[in-house]
Amino acid sequence: xxxxxxxxxxxxxLQKTPNRIAYAIMLLVIVAMVASMLYPILVTLFNSLKxxxxxxxxxxxxxxxxxxxDTFKKGWNYIELPLFFRNTLIIFxxxxxxxxxxxxxxxxxxxxxNIPYGRAxxxxxxxxxxxxxxxxxxxxxVNLKDLGMLNTFQAxxxxxxxxxxxxxxxxxxxxxISHELFEAGRIDGASDLRLFARIALPLSxxxxxxxxxxxxxxxxxxxxxxxxxxxxxxxxxxxxAIYNYVINVRxxxxxxxxxxxxxxxxxxxVVFLLFQRFIIRGLHMGGVKG
Amino acid sequence: MRITARxxxxxxxxxxxxxxxxxxxxxxxxxxxxxxxxxFYHIDFVKGNSFAGFGNYRTVLHDPDVWTATKNTLxxxxxxxxxxxxxxxxxxxxxxxxxxxxxxxRVAAYLPNVIPVVVLYxxxxxxxxxxxxxxxxxxxxxTDPVSFMTDTNWSMISxxxxxxxxxxxxxxxxxxxxxxxxxxxxxxxxxIDGAGVWKRIRHITLxxxxxxxxxxxxxxxxxxxxxxxxxxxMLDGGPNQATLTYALLIVKYAFTRLDYGAAxxxxxxxxxxxxxxxxxQHRLSSREVN
Numbered sequence: 001x002x003x004x005x006x007x008x009x010x011x012x013x014l015q016k017t018p019n020r021i022a023y024a025i026m027l028l029v030i031v032a033m034v035a036s037m038l039y040p041i042l043v044t045l046f047n048s049l050k051x052x053x054x055x056x057x058x059x060x061x062x063x064x065x066x067x068x069x070d071t072f073k074k075g076w077n078y079i080e081l082p083l084f085f086r087n088t089l090i091i092f093x094x095x096x097x098x099x100x101x102x103x104x105x106x107x108x109x110x111x112x113x114n115i116p117y118g119r120a121x122x123x124x125x126x127x128x129x130x131x132x133x134x135x136x137x138x139x140x141x142v143n144l145k146d147l148g149m150l151n152t153f154q155a156x157x158x159x160x161x162x163x164x165x166x167x168x169x170x171x172x173x174x175x176x177i178s179h180e181l182f183e184a185g186r187i188d189g190a191s192d193l194r195l196f197a198r199i200a201l202p203l204s205x206x207x208x209x210x211x212x213x214x215x216x217x218x219x220x221x222x223x224x225x226x227x228x229x230x231x232x233x234x235x236x237x238x239x240x241a242i243y244n245y246v247i248n249v250r251x252x253x254x255x256x257x258x259x260x261x262x263x264x265x266x267x268x269x270v271v272f273l274l275f276q277r278f279i280i281r282g283l284h285m286g287g288v289k290g
Numbered sequence: 291m292r293i294t295a296r297x298x299x300x301x302x303x304x305x306x307x308x309x310x311x312x313x314x315x316x317x318x319x320x321x322x323x324x325x326x327x328x329x330f331y332h333i334d335f336v337k338g339n340s341f342a343g344f345g346n347y348r349t350v351l352h353d354p355d356v357w358t359a360t361k362n363t364l365x366x367x368x369x370x371x372x373x374x375x376x377x378x379x380x381x382x383x384x385x386x387x388x389x390x391x392x393x394x395x396r397v398a399a400y401l402p403n404v405i406p407v408v409v410l411y412x413x414x415x416x417x418x419x420x421x422x423x424x425x426x427x428x429x430x431x432x433t434d435p436v437s438f439m440t441d442t443n444w445s446m447i448s449x450x451x452x453x454x455x456x457x458x459x460x461x462x463x464x465x466x467x468x469x470x471x472x473x474x475x476x477x478x479x480x481x482i483d484g485a486g487v488w489k490r491i492r493h494i495t496l497x498x499x500x501x502x503x504x505x506x507x508x509x510x511x512x513x514x515x516x517x518x519x520x521x522x523x524m525l526d527g528g529p530n531q532a533t534l535t536y537a538l539l540i541v542k543y544a545f546t547r548l549d550y551g552a553a554x555x556x557x558x559x560x561x562x563x564x565x566x567x568x569x570x571q572h573r574l575s576s577r578e579v580n
Contacts (some may be wrong), residue, residue, distance in 0.1 A: 006474055006477060006478065007386055007387045007474070008386070008387060008477055008487060008490050008491060008494075008495060009385070009387055009475070009487060010477070010478070010481055012481075013487060016495075019487060019513040020485075023387075026387070029384065030381070030384055030385065030388070030395060031380065032295060032393055032565070033395075033398075034394075034398045035401065035402055036455070037398045037399055037402055037455075037459075038398055038401070040402075040413055040414075040417060040455075041401060041402070041405065043413075043417075043423070044409070044413050044439060047416075053330070058421040058426060059426035059430070060422065060423045060424070060426055070569050083472060087548060098313075101309070102309045102310050102452045104306050105306040105307070105310070106306060106310035106311075109302075109303045109304075109306035110306050110307070113300065113302070113303035114300075114303075114306060115303035115307070116296065116300065117298045121307060121311070124311070124314070125310070125314060128314070128318050128319070128322070129568070130565060130568040130572065131561065131568070131570065132512060132515075132516055132560070132561065132564045133323055133516075133556070133570060134516035134518070134537045134540070134557075134560070135325065135557040135560045135561040135564065136321045136324075136325045136518075136557055136561075137540065137541070137544075137557070138325070138328075138540060138541075138543075138550055138553040138554050138557055139321040139322070139324040139325035139328055139554055139557070140317075140321040140331065141544070142321075142324065142328065142550055143317070143320055143321045143324055145335075147316075154531070157320075158313055158316070159313070159423075161309065161310060161313035161314075161317075161318040162313050162314045162316075162317040162318040164314075164318075170464060186578065191302070192302035192306070193302065194304065196306070207338070217404075220406055221406045221408075223407065223408050223523075224519055224523075228545065231312045236564060239406055239407075239408045242406075242409075243408045243411075243523065244411075246408075246412065247408055247411050247415075247523070248557045249414045254416070255305055257412060258412075258416075261408075261409045261412050261413060264406055264408065264409055265405045265406065265409045268405065268527055269401070269404055269405065271404075272401070273397075274405040275350070276397070280400075281328070281462060283463055283464065284463075284464060284467065
């Protein structure tokens with residue numbers, strides 16, 4: 001047997017009865033874990049397809065007895081979902097542009113252009129990583145208020161450029177690009193801006209995709225901070241709207257509530273299943289570097 | 291002349307950095323510095339700010355809620371360790387031994403991470419309902435139903451269970467990658483030397499992932515010490531302040547009591563305590579990256 005085929009256990013271990021019992025218990029626990037992961041997600045979907053009487057019946061059952069589909073239509077018309085969806089996308093798009101342009105240029109300069117005092121400037125950016133964000137959440141809000149940015153999309157777009165962690169990831173990525181490419185470009189007379197736009201950016205698609213996933217999940221998930229900054233429906237993102245109008249409301253029928261939760265839950269699940277590779281890689285970066 | 295020549299050579303390098311510097315100053319360092327300044331002021335949006343000396347600090351240190359919140363935060367951090375910290379390690383080691391369906395189990399375990407937190411809140415309020423599915427299955431065994439949300443002994447534990455359900459998959463994937471990267475020959479050699487399965491896990495697997503365990507331990511302390519969103523969204527700090535965490539109290543001081551000065555001073559106090567942890571995390575993660 002090749003050693004690469006084995007894990008902690010070898011084939012020989014599984015011939016002993018106690019090990020087989022332990023392995024069987026382990027399999028059972030994993031099956032239970034998978035079931036308890038999937039059950040709440042599926043129950044959200046199925047609850048949205050039940051009649052309201054059935055959702056509130058006790059004891060609850062898993063599958064709907066009478067499939068009802070008009071809950072989605074009711075949910076869609078209950079609040080202006082397309083408007084909130086648009087706001088979330090506007091926030092995501094703007095944040096992404098700022099991340100690419102502002103952080104991309106800065107990381108490129110620090111990584112490739114050898115500017116004097118680059119290390120000190122780098123420290124100016126990265127020192128912020130030591131300060132837990134919750135400790136300045138209040139002055140952050142007052143600051144935005146002083147700048148007159150409440151209820152504007154700029155309140156999200158511009159601070160998106162103040163992300164020391166993303167800057168670090170980008171700089172590390174640029175550090176890894178072979179410098180012959182840039183030398184060659186320079187010999188051909190390319191300006192610094194051209195080197196960035198024509199060499200660094202196209203080669204950085206993987207890291208920007210990873211950042212896009214981070215930025216998307218923040219834009220889609222974040223409900224509390226937008227609820228402080230955005231006070232009108234015109235600019236409120238989806239998550240905040242759902243929190244205000246669906247989670248904290250008692251009058252809404254439970255099945256319609258679940259239909260709306262399903263609608264908000266499905267897009268990120270689809271994105272995840274499509275882009276698993278980038279997401280898992282991003283997770284490792286995020287996990288090891290804070 | 292020399293300085294201008296040098297500047298001219300690096301003019302683009304500096305121009306690339308300027309937008310990032312401005313944004314970091316305006317949206318990151320300004321709030322951080324303002325947090326310290328505000329903590330010595332009485333903030334009034336209408337009449338203007340007035341100097342308060344240590345008044346804010348005296349206010350919060352005499353507020354019994356601050357001590358309740360500190361205790362609750364420590365209790366929350368403790369529960370997250372006891373209930374949540376070991377789970378991803380156990381599952382990572384177990385899942386690494388799966389011969390089939392490993393990919394599916396990974397996706398299933400990570401899936402709850404993807405659903406937006408607002409959906410999480412809506413869903414788990416229903417699961418924890420006095421007549422919800424969890425109580426239905428508990429009472430079918432003949433046990434009394436549990437008031438997961440309104441019983442002060444249960445409320446924080448219920449929140450930690452919910453968050454563990456959602457978040458353990460991310461840490462699990464990080465551990466899993468590390469477990470799978472352990473050279474198989476080590477297990478082979480240990481087995482030939484007569485080491486049983488537990489001995490192999492104890493003396494090979496665990497020491498190999500030790501650094502990641504320590505790093506994720508510190509990361510978890512940092513993030514749980516700042517926890518407030520699920521406490522706020524699910525229970526608003528209740529019942530009877532049982533889930534009022536320190537960070538939630540900061541938010542309440544600012545946005546319910548509208549005392550931004552006192553909230554800032556609470557933030558500064560928190561920063562002084564957490565700063566040390568952040569430095570420790572940075573040390574550990576740079577060791578991990580190298």
